Amino acid sequence: MSxxxxxxxxxxxxxxxxxxxxxxxxxxREIALFLAPLGVQVAEARVVSDExxxxxxxxxxxxxxxxxxxxxxxxxxxxxxxxxxxxxxxxGVGIDVHPEARAILETHYKSGPLNEARLRMARIPDxxxxxxNPVSKAPGFMVGNVFVLAGVPSIMRGMLxxxxxxxxxxxxxxxxxxxxxGLREGDVAAGLTALDEKFAGVSFGSYPxxxxxxxxxxxxxxxxxxxxxxxxxxxxxALVQSLGVEPVEIEA
Amino acid sequence: MSxxxxxxxxxxxxxxxxxxxxxxxxxxREIALFLAPLGVQVAEARVVSDExxxxxxxxxxxxxxxxxxxxxxxxxxxxxxxxxxxxxxxxGVGIDVHPEARAILETHYKSGPLNEARLRMARIPDxxxxxxNPVSKAPGFMVGNVFVLAGVPSIMRGMLxxxxxxxxxxxxxxxxxxxxxGLREGDVAAGLTALDEKFAGVSFGSYPxxxxxxxxxxxxxxxxxxxxxxxxxxxxxALVQSLGVEPVEIEA
Numbered sequence: 185m186s187x188x189x190x191x192x193x194x195x196x197x198x199x200x201x202x203x204x205x206x207x208x209x210x211x212x213r214e215i216a217l218f219l220a221p222l223g224v225q226v227a228e229a230r231v232v233s234d235e236x237x238x239x240x241x242x243x244x245x246x247x248x249x250x251x252x253x254x255x256x257x258x259x260x261x262x263x264x265x266x267x268x269x270x271x272x273x274x275x276g277v278g279i280d281v282h283p284e285a286r287a288i289l290e291t292h293y294k295s296g297p298l299n300e301a302r303l304r305m306a307r308i309p310d311x312x313x314x315x316x317n318p319v320s321k322a323p324g325f326m327v328g329n330v331f332v333l334a335g336v337p338s339i340m341r342g343m344l345x346x347x348x349x350x351x352x353x354x355x356x357x358x359x360x361x362x363x364x365x366g367l368r369e370g371d372v373a374a375g376l377t378a379l380d381e382k383f384a385g386v387s388f389g390s391y392p393x394x395x396x397x398x399x400x401x402x403x404x405x406x407x408x409x410x411x412x413x414x415x416x417x418x419x420x421x422a423l424v425q426s427l428g429v430e431p432v433e434i435e436a
Numbered sequence: 437m438s439x440x441x442x443x444x445x446x447x448x449x450x451x452x453x454x455x456x457x458x459x460x461x462x463x464x465r466e467i468a469l470f471l472a473p474l475g476v477q478v479a480e481a482r483v484v485s486d487e488x489x490x491x492x493x494x495x496x497x498x499x500x501x502x503x504x505x506x507x508x509x510x511x512x513x514x515x516x517x518x519x520x521x522x523x524x525x526x527x528g529v530g531i532d533v534h535p536e537a538r539a540i541l542e543t544h545y546k547s548g549p550l551n552e553a554r555l556r557m558a559r560i561p562d563x564x565x566x567x568x569n570p571v572s573k574a575p576g577f578m579v580g581n582v583f584v585l586a587g588v589p590s591i592m593r594g595m596l597x598x599x600x601x602x603x604x605x606x607x608x609x610x611x612x613x614x615x616x617x618g619l620r621e622g623d624v625a626a627g628l629t630a631l632d633e634k635f636a637g638v639s640f641g642s643y644p645x646x647x648x649x650x651x652x653x654x655x656x657x658x659x660x661x662x663x664x665x666x667x668x669x670x671x672x673x674a675l676v677q678s679l680g681v682e683p684v685e686i687e688a
Contacts, residue, residue, distance in 0.1 A: 195483075200641055203478045204611065205468030206656065206688065207643070209461070212483065216457030226455045228490070231447075231464065231481035234641075238480070261622040262642040263629040293622075301625030336644065359456065370513040370545075373553030377515040389452055389486075390514040391459070392588065404458065436458065 188355030188408045193219055194246040195229040198239055198257035198267055199335055202231050210337045211256045218344050223353025224252065234258055239270035247274075247330055252351070257335030259324065261301040271327055272309035282308035285323050292321040316346040326350060355408035360417050362431035364424050365400040368392075372401065375423040379416065385409045386416040402436065440607030440660045445471055446498040447481040450491055450509040450519055451587055454483050462589045463508045470596050475605025476504065486510055491522035499526075499582055504603070509587030511576065513553040523579055524561035534560035537575050544573040568598040578602060607660035612669050614683035616676050617652040620644070624653065627675040631668065637661045638668040654688065 195215050201207040209231070216226040227250060232238045239258070246253045258267030272279035285306035289298055305322035308314070315324035315331065319342040324333045331350070333343045364372075369392050380388045389404040403420055407413040417433075424431040447467050453459040461483070468478040479502060484490045491510070498505045510519030524531035537558035541550055557574035560566070567576035567583065571594040576585045583602070585595045616624075621644050632640045641656040655672055659665040669685075676683040 200639070200658075201643060201656070202464070203468060203481065204609075204658070205465045205472065205478070206611070206641075208465050212454070213457045213460050216455060220457065226457070227485065229455065229483035233479065260642070260644070262625045263632050264639075264641055297623075299622060299626070301629075302622040304625075336646075338646065357456075359458070370551060370554040371549075373514045373556075374551070377553075380515050387452070387516075389458075389516055390512070391453060392512070394588075394590065404453070406452075406456070 190408070191224045191251045191352070191354035192227040193224050193252040193254060194250040195226055196239070196242055196246060196253055196255040197229065197231040198234060198255055199231075200233045200264070202257075203233055211333075211335070211340050214337065214341060215254050215256075215344070218347075219351070219353075221356060222348065222351050223356045224351060225357055234264045234266050236266050236270040236273055239267060240274035243271065243274040243330065247328065251329060253330045254333060254347075255330065256333050256340050259305065259322070259332060259334055261304050265304070267332060268307050268309060268325075271330065271332055275309060275311075275327055277310040277327075279307050279309045281306045282312065282314065282325075284314055288314075288321055288323060315343050318342045318345065357406050357408045358410065358413055359404055359406045359436075360413060361434050361436040362403045362417070362420060362424060363400065363434045363436075364403060364429050364431045366398065367401045367424060367427065367429045368399070369401050371427055372403070372423065375426075376403070379419055379423065382419075383407075383412055383416045385412045388416075388420070403431070404436075442660075443476045443503045443604070443606035444479040445476050445504040445506060446502040447478055448491070448494055448498060448505060448507040449481065449483040450486060450507055451483075452485045452516070454509075455485055463585075463587070463592050466589065466593060467506050467508075467596070470599075471603070471605075473608060474600065474603050475608045476603060477609055486516045486518050488518050488522040488525055491519060492526035495523065495526040495582065499580065503581060505582045506585060506599075507582065508585050508592050511557065511574070511584060511586055513556050517556065519584060520559050520561060520577075523582065523584055527561060527563075527579055529562040529579075531559050531561045533558045534564065534566065534577075536566055540566075540573055540575060567595050570594045570597065609658055609660045610662065610665055611656055611658045611688075612665060613686050613688040614655045614669070614672060614676060615652065615686045615688075616655060616681050616683045618650065619653045619676060619679065619681045620651070621653050623679055624655070624676065627678075628655070631671055631675065634671075635659075635664055635668045637664045640668075640672070654686075655683070656688075
């Protein structure tokens with residue numbers, strides 16, 4: 185097969201509430217599942233507090249290493265929303281009220297006060313391009329290879345709709361999952377290692393489960409090469425069958 | 437009040453399945469909620485893939501910066517479980533089958549094969565201290581200020597029981613939450629900024645919500661100083677009332 189370009193992204197989750205355990209993050213998984221069919225793999229994620237220096241340091245580490253960075257959180261109207269300032273700081277650019285963002289908020293808040301706090305949501309680092317927010321209007325934005333999205337999952341999901349056109353993806357990595365009821369990881373491990381060594385372009389994962397119907401293992405093969413993946417899954421299924429377990433392919 | 441010592445931890449979540457979106461992480465929140473009453477605050481988290489270099493690099497960045505590091509994932513019997521080797525690599529120490537860990541596995545697998553793959557789970561970096569696994573026996577371990585725990589949430593939770601005695605905590609940060617139905621962040625932001633400036637030892641967070649019963653905001657005050665926290669919550673409640681909303685304190 186021809187060489188396929190790998191495009192990789194990082195996710196930077198911003199918010200004290202994620203680190204204190206107050207809030208369960210749902211955005212990392214959502215972003216990963218959104219990007220995969222576009223040919224972008226999430227390769228690293230970080231969670232940092234609402235501190236400008238910490239956000240900027242993590243952002244600079246990630247944006248130089250990966251093709252894209254997606255941040256979530258910290259773009260609301262209150263004092264603990266510091267992401268826009270942190271992005272400007274990281275890029276070494278200024279930040280000011282963006283006329284287009286201001287116009288969006290003026291339309292949205294025509295029945296209520298567009299006060300100073302809400303106007304904070306129109307402050308965009310210089311050079312930023314707005315990302316539409318179909319849910320609650322205050323826009324996200326894009327600076328360089330960094331997409332700055334809301335933290336509330338329903339709003340974040342809405343903003344992702346506006347992200348797609350900006351993405352230049354590469355090879356799409358497909359995953360196929362065999363559900364193997366009764367299979368213990370320790371019994372399939374040696375065979376799995378052999379397959380992993382045989383198929384250079386395929387990665388294999390093994391995930392044990394414990395449930396009301398007993399125990400088992402999900403075996404996952406991932407590859408950007410459909411032909412190699414097909415062959416790998418066939419050998420994986422044969423391996424499981426040789427251990428006396430009938431694998432069932434599932435969507436996962 | 438007297439100066440209270442802050443003890444901070446980082447969490448390092450290891451696994452391709454977290455980055456691909458296959459698996460929703462639940463461990464960060466669980467660890468944060470476990471550590472908070474012990475006087476340890478989670479200050480940063482990272483998610484990396486099952487690659488020795490990436491795990492080791494992240495671990496070295498985190499263990500030098502924070503009092504404790506908690507890793508989850510990658511300590512099973514299969515080829516993609518590389519965490520123990522990565523920890524040894526990061527610390528620059530050897531790794532070998534630990535006699536005590538081997539004995540635990542021999543007892544557990546006496547009715548089945550303790551094969552080479554399962555023996556991988558007894559490989560512990562030199563100097564490592566075992567952490568009991570009451571759920572599925574194969575132990576976690578502690579090296580220096582790093583705790584190495586399982587990735588499966590139910591097993592990880594079991595291992596946390598053995599972590600407590602090793603922790604020297606500091607100031608306990610308490611959080612109090614006011615549920616403010618009908619309150620919009622943009623209306624309370626200015627008052628919240630004033631409170632944040634007034635109470636140096638208290639941090640304030642604002643989290644909007646949207647649900648079947650309408651919209652609202654959770655306002656959270658956090659502090660290691662009980663007296664300051666009490667005063668801050670009283671002023672926070674008064675602020676909300678001044679905006680025509682009756683706050684309700686909730687557990688959260």
